[in-house]
Amino acid sequence: MADHAVVIAGGGPTGLMLAGELALAGVDVAIVERRANQDLVGSRAGGLHSRAIEVLDQRGIADRFLSQGKLFQVVHFHIPLDISDFPTRHNYVLGLWQNHIERILAEWVGELAVTIYRGREVTDIAQDDTGVDVALSDGQSLRAEYLVGCDGGRSLVRKAAGIAFPGWDATTSWLIAEVETAEEPKWGFHQDALGSHGIGKVENGGSARMVLTEQPLRPGSEPTLRDVSEALVAVYGTDYGIHSPTWISRFTDMTRQAAAYRDRRVLLAGDAAHVHPPVGGQGLNTGVQDAVNLGWKLAQVVKQASPESLLDTYHAERHPVAARVLHNTMAQVALRRPDDRTKALGETMSELLGMDEPRRRIAAMMSGHPLRSRRGTQAARTTHARSGSAHRQRPAAGLYPAA
Numbered sequence: 022m023a024d025h026a027v028v029i030a031g032g033g034p035t036g037l038m039l040a041g042e043l044a045l046a047g048v049d050v051a052i053v054e055r056r057a058n059q060d061l062v063g064s065r066a067g068g069l070h071s072r073a074i075e076v077l078d079q080r081g082i083a084d085r086f087l088s089q090g091k092l093f094q095v096v097h098f099h100i101p102l103d104i105s106d107f108p109t110r111h112n113y114v115l116g117l118w119q120n121h122i123e124r125i126l127a128e129w130v131g132e133l134a135v136t137i138y139r140g141r142e143v144t145d146i147a148q149d150d151t152g153v154d155v156a157l158s159d160g161q162s163l164r165a166e167y168l169v170g171c172d173g174g175r176s177l178v179r180k181a182a183g184i185a186f187p188g189w190d191a192t193t194s195w196l197i198a199e200v201e202t203a204e205e206p207k208w209g210f211h212q213d214a215l216g217s218h219g220i221g222k223v224e225n226g227g228s229a230r231m232v233l234t235e236q237p238l239r240p241g242s243e244p245t246l247r248d249v250s251e252a253l254v255a256v257y258g259t260d261y262g263i264h265s266p267t268w269i270s271r272f273t274d275m276t277r278q279a280a281a282y283r284d285r286r287v288l289l290a291g292d293a294a295h296v297h298p299p300v301g302g303q304g305l306n307t308g309v310q311d312a313v314n315l316g317w318k319l320a321q322v323v324k325q326a327s328p329e330s331l332l333d334t335y336h337a338e339r340h341p342v343a344a345r346v347l348h349n350t351m352a353q354v355a356l357r358r359p360d361d362r363t364k365a366l367g368e369t370m371s372e373l374l375g376m377d378e379p380r381r382r383i384a385a386m387m388s389g390h391p392l393r394s395r396r397g398t399q400a401a402r403t404t405h406a407r408s409g410s411a412h413r414q415r416p417a418a419g420l421y422p423a424a
């Protein structure tokens with residue numbers, strides 16, 4: 022049995038960020054990751070919001086991400102919202118797919134010499150007064166002072182710790198697929214009586230990435246190429262001769278949050294603590310910020326520089342933030358409904374968001390910032406006007422910040 026001060030279940034974006042934070046603080050930390058390497062099938066998150074980039078900047082690694090993506094000075098909440106007047110150096114969204122974000126984080130964690138047990142799963146946990154025994158799928162086990170579940174929405178750690186995951190069941194499901202097409206598809210966004218749909222080009226390739234609202238709702242089941250074909254025919258009247266899929270997945274608007282982020286020596290972060298639909302591109306970003314809030318606190322406690330009660334401030338500070346993310350994604354999904362009354366509500370919302378104060382408030386929330394004071398925003402606007410807007414590009418659209 023190997024001993025570590027902290028074991029992290031799951032080496033996705035949240036687990037990697039947390040491992041980096043702990044390693045920087047000199048804590049002996051290890052990750053257990055099911056995947057044999059960092060490769061990710063499919064696209065998932067499309068970028069980093071302003072606050073997450075600020076946090077990476079504080080660690081001296083923001084440029085590693087910025088040099089590989091595209092900058093957009095808008096965030097989405099129902100409509101594109103300008104953030105060029107935000108009082109930050111990083112007044113933009115970075116468009117960068119999750120596989121690149123994970124690769125860069127994994128390289129950083131590698132430099133910090135974090136132990137990663139790859140190709141095996143956490144299968145069970147048992148905690149006592151001094152630590153946690155972590156059983157692995159290869160029959161081995163680890164002993165840790167603290168275990169953090171960063172193992173995604175279906176978190177085994179959350180379930181094994183008996184932490185409730187209350188919330189709302191799915192009302193809508195979407196198919197997401199990356200496929201080849203025999204004919205040129207209708208690129209861009211399309212709204213109809215079923216909902217909104219989108220088809221875009223996959224970076225560095227000839228294939229298409231499509232997100233299609235499904236009717237009826239089909240949560241839980243594994244989607245097939247035939248499902249994608251039927252969904253395309255229902256929306257566009259043709260399946261464009263799709264073939265050779267590299268990724269087919271289904272996501273829903275199921276919305277849930279862990280009732281507690283800590284049970285004694287077990288903590289939760291990222292999707293293990295909160296799941297919601299990907300509108301506005303907030304999941305990965307929220308997980309990275311969970312990790313940064315938790316990392317230094319856990320380091321302090323492990324080094325006995327602070328009392329254990331410091332860990333309770335993690336729940337107190339981060340649970341309300343994710344609760345607000347869940348709330349805003351529910352609102353955004355509702356605003357996408359295609360009936361006339363929802364359209365009227367959406368037009369009213371667009372009118373409100375056209376005003377300065379509502380735009381700033383909602384855009385700050387989407388960017389992961391606490392609400393800034395009017396004075397700060399005004400000062401930044403003056404600086405911004407002097408320096409010019411170097412990053413302004415076409416607005417990003419859709420489910421991702423920068424698809």
Ligand SMILES: Cc1cc2nc3c(=O)[nH]c(=O)nc-3n(C[C@H](O)[C@H](O)[C@H](O)COP(=O)(O)OP(=O)(O)OC[C@H]3O[C@@H](n4cnc5c(N)ncnc54)[C@H](O)[C@@H]3O)c2cc1C
Pocket residue numbers: 030031032033034035036053054055056064065066067068119141142143144171172173174176177197272290291292293299301302303304305306307308420421422
């Ligand atoms: C279609 C789609 C689009 C999205 N778009 C965006 C977006 O634009 N912006 C955004 O911020 N977010 C977006 N998200 C959400 C984002 O992908 C997630 O919020 C993010 O991946 C969460 O990171 P995580 O590290 O908490 O969990 P995960 O990425 O799920 O990582 C969990 C890790 O744990 C591992 N694991 C699981 N169980 C075990 C176990 N028992 N033992 C060991 N390892 C285990 C997994 O292999 C995985 O590597 C999107 C999601 C989807 C599905």
